[in-house]
Amino acid sequence: MKPTVHDIARSAGVSLATVDRVLNGRPGVRHVTRERVEGAISALGYVRDVAAANLAKSRTYSFVFILPMNDNPFMISLADEVRGAIGRSGAERTGIRVVDVPPFDPSALVGALEAVLVEKPAGIAFVAIDTPEVRDAVARLAGAGIAMVTLVSDLPDSARDHYAGIDNIAAGRTAASLMGRFLAGRSGTVAVLAGSMLVRDHRERLEGFSAVLQDTFPDVRILSVLEGRDDPELAEMLVADALRRHPEISGIYSLGAGNRGLIRAVQSREADRRPLVIAHELTAPTRAALTDGIIDAVLNQDAGHEVRSAIRVLKAKADGLPVITAQERIRIDIFLKDNLP
Amino acid sequence: MKPTVHDIARSAGVSLATVDRVLNGRPGVRHVTRERVEGAISALGYVRDVAAANLAKSRTYSFVFILPMNDNPFMISLADEVRGAIGRSGAERTGIRVVDVPPFDPSALVGALEAVLVEKPAGIAFVAIDTPEVRDAVARLAGAGIAMVTLVSDLPDSARDHYAGIDNIAAGRTAASLMGRFLAGRSGTVAVLAGSMLVRDHRERLEGFSAVLQDTFPDVRILSVLEGRDDPELAEMLVADALRRHPEISGIYSLGAGNRGLIRAVQSREADRRPLVIAHELTAPTRAALTDGIIDAVLNQDAGHEVRSAIRVLKAKADGLPVITAQERIRIDIFLKDNLP
DNA sequence: CTGTTAGCGCCTTCAG
DNA sequence: CTGAAGGCGCTAACAG
Numbered sequence: 092m093k094p095t096v097h098d099i100a101r102s103a104g105v106s107l108a109t110v111d112r113v114l115n116g117r118p119g120v121r122h123v124t125r126e127r128v129e130g131a132i133s134a135l136g137y138v139r140d141v142a143a144a145n146l147a148k149s150r151t152y153s154f155v156f157i158l159p160m161n162d163n164p165f166m167i168s169l170a171d172e173v174r175g176a177i178g179r180s181g182a183e184r185t186g187i188r189v190v191d192v193p194p195f196d197p198s199a200l201v202g203a204l205e206a207v208l209v210e211k212p213a214g215i216a217f218v219a220i221d222t223p224e225v226r227d228a229v230a231r232l233a234g235a236g237i238a239m240v241t242l243v244s245d246l247p248d249s250a251r252d253h254y255a256g257i258d259n260i261a262a263g264r265t266a267a268s269l270m271g272r273f274l275a276g277r278s279g280t281v282a283v284l285a286g287s288m289l290v291r292d293h294r295e296r297l298e299g300f301s302a303v304l305q306d307t308f309p310d311v312r313i314l315s316v317l318e319g320r321d322d323p324e325l326a327e328m329l330v331a332d333a334l335r336r337h338p339e340i341s342g343i344y345s346l347g348a349g350n351r352g353l354i355r356a357v358q359s360r361e362a363d364r365r366p367l368v369i370a371h372e373l374t375a376p377t378r379a380a381l382t383d384g385i386i387d388a389v390l391n392q393d394a395g396h397e398v399r400s401a402i403r404v405l406k407a408k409a410d411g412l413p414v415i416t417a418q419e420r421i422r423i424d425i426f427l428k429d430n431l432p
Numbered sequence: 433m434k435p436t437v438h439d440i441a442r443s444a445g446v447s448l449a450t451v452d453r454v455l456n457g458r459p460g461v462r463h464v465t466r467e468r469v470e471g472a473i474s475a476l477g478y479v480r481d482v483a484a485a486n487l488a489k490s491r492t493y494s495f496v497f498i499l500p501m502n503d504n505p506f507m508i509s510l511a512d513e514v515r516g517a518i519g520r521s522g523a524e525r526t527g528i529r530v531v532d533v534p535p536f537d538p539s540a541l542v543g544a545l546e547a548v549l550v551e552k553p554a555g556i557a558f559v560a561i562d563t564p565e566v567r568d569a570v571a572r573l574a575g576a577g578i579a580m581v582t583l584v585s586d587l588p589d590s591a592r593d594h595y596a597g598i599d600n601i602a603a604g605r606t607a608a609s610l611m612g613r614f615l616a617g618r619s620g621t622v623a624v625l626a627g628s629m630l631v632r633d634h635r636e637r638l639e640g641f642s643a644v645l646q647d648t649f650p651d652v653r654i655l656s657v658l659e660g661r662d663d664p665e666l667a668e669m670l671v672a673d674a675l676r677r678h679p680e681i682s683g684i685y686s687l688g689a690g691n692r693g694l695i696r697a698v699q700s701r702e703a704d705r706r707p708l709v710i711a712h713e714l715t716a717p718t719r720a721a722l723t724d725g726i727i728d729a730v731l732n733q734d735a736g737h738e739v740r741s742a743i744r745v746l747k748a749k750a751d752g753l754p755v756i757t758a759q760e761r762i763r764i765d766i767f768l769k770d771n772l773p
Numbered sequence: 774c775t776g777t778t779a780g781c782g783c784c785t786t787c788a789g
Numbered sequence: 790c791t792g793a794a795g796g797c798g799c800t801a802a803c804a805g
């Protein structure tokens with residue numbers, strides 16, 4: 092039989108309340124008593140029943156998700172997944188609130204973080220923007236004991252507890268490997284379409300992509316990056332223009348959003364003169380394009396997994412519990428038309 | 433405030449015990465009373481607190497994992513993951529027992545299932561073998577109300593509740609796509625190394641692989657399948673022999689285990705005459721070979737995910753609860769040397 | 774500083 | 790057929 096608080100109380104010769112105080116690190120226990128209790132705890136191999144504890148506390152984990160009001164399909168699906176989690180709140184003892192912020196706006200993000208700090212939730216998940224102000228705000232929240240998880244885009248060397256997102260450098264490297272191998276033979280020129288070089292994940296993807304092309308496929312040349320601001324219209328213009336001016340383009344790596352525009356631009360060429368295309372995020376348009384052969388491969392991060400993982404980790408961190416790291420690693424999914432889910 | 437049993441008892445004008453009887457479909461409630469209670473339940477939108485219920489029942493889910501005593505790295509890692517889950521049993525209210533059976537042996541599997549039936553666990557996870565006897569045994573267990581999940585290899589059209597594994601046809605198709613594209617240009621002959629064509633997952637992979645090669649890469653020829661029985665020694669011999677007799681082989685698809693032998697055979701050729709290699713399961717040997725450029729791509733199923741998923745699903749099925757299907761879909765991971773975890 | 778007592782939401786005897 | 794009372798493992802007042 093698993094030992095309970097009663098067992099350790101009896102074994103240590105104290106009352107339940109004292110055991111509880113020790114277990115939860117609350118003050119008001121003499122040093123010797125505390126040690127006696129701790130002795131009993133480890134002697135009996137006691138592990139607290141989190142479910143029972145939460146029941147007694149009638150605890151519900153209050154979490155806030157700060158999401159950019161970005162209307163691209165990926166961010167929409169991310170928001171959908173958060174809504175799904177809100178729907179499961181009853182069963183999961185969570186109370187989740189969503190705060191929208193304008194995209195790519197560090198001070199708005201800082202403002203949102205500060206505002207959330209006031210209500211002292213148990214945890215916050217947010218899509219980070221990599222600036223010193225944001226880092227400072229994060230430090231303040233950490234000081235207030237709020238668990239924090241960055242979502243999709245990380246904030247390294249900050250006080251956040253965990254990052255729920257993919258390794259973007261590896262993603263870029265993977266894209267380059269696929270590109271290089273798919274081009275096999277066709278020596279080529281490759282165009283890169285990004286959202287903005289101000290965002291960390293886009294920068295990292297480009298970095299990984301360039302590195303592998305240089306090292307492993309030196310015959311492939313990269314054109315200067317097109318910044319489409321994740322805007323389909325702009326992306327379409329930029330890509331169409333590039334294809335016109337560089338007819339030798341044999342591949343395009345789209346490392347941000349705005350893929351609808353890219354797809355239109357590629358589609359408007361004759362079928363046998365279309366470049367190889369590798370894009371990010373499996374959404375309705377990229378899925379269709381993959382099926383139709385307009386896009387050759389899609390790298391994806393599973394928004395559902397990211398959200399569920401963020402919640403699991405926030406819970407664990409809020410309770411000071413360990414996480415199953417392998418379970419929380421967000422994979423770089425590679426989709427060809429053959430392994431679409 | 434979420435409604436509790438007290439609320440619905442009061443609202444229906446009955447006692448807690450009666451509410452409980454209705455909730456759990458137990459007998460001893462007059463029809464009218466039952467309807468009154470059910471009315472209150474749906475009127476208040478009551479949802480039962482599973483954690484509290486489990487606490488009251490001091491329930492622990494008893495599960496049995498039936499695993500083949502197969503000494504290949506993948507099966508070993510699967511067993512490791514089950515052991516990991518056993519380690520978390522305390523926190524997860526599970527009691528998991530492992531039963532070993534000889535591999536590829538339908539009657540041994542049936543025997544194990546029958547033996548397990550006696551102890552009436554809440555659920556069973558097992559690596560299926562696709563024969564009528566096994567199907568019959570599964571039907572009997574289902575009759576006894578035991579939840580069942582097939583692991584890694586499925587048993588379609590049977591009474592099992594769920595399959596925790598990848599879509600093997602899609603995996604084969606994906607392998608073919610990668611093979612065809614990586615070969616781009618080099619018209620080629622491809623060898624296939626399987627474990628045994630008696631196992632469903634191997635058959636399905638081959639089926640998907642052949643289909644895509646025929647449809648999309650008609651210039652690529654497939655040699656007759658090498659059956660390595662997942663044995664490294666035999667696999668090495670077969671592959672070495674094939675390479676000797678068919679110097680034109682430009683690619684090898686290894687869809688089973690026994691990759692250590694395959695790797696040795698390939699490695700013993702001069703570097704510039706090595707075929708393209710696509711294999712299954714990321715294990716120590718395949719990982720090393722991927723890093724060294726001996727293997728070009730690895731398709732993988734995440735054993736940890738499969739085990740955790742099986743447990744979540746068994747719990748849900750044992751309680752008659754729904755599952756988050758997206759969360760339980762086991763992905764076909766594609767690893768290149770660039771996105772190794 | 775320490776102990777007693779009464780729940781959290783649900784289930785399970787045991788009476789009636 | 791129905792209800793009252795006690796308990797699962799833990800926490801939270803409130804007394805001492």
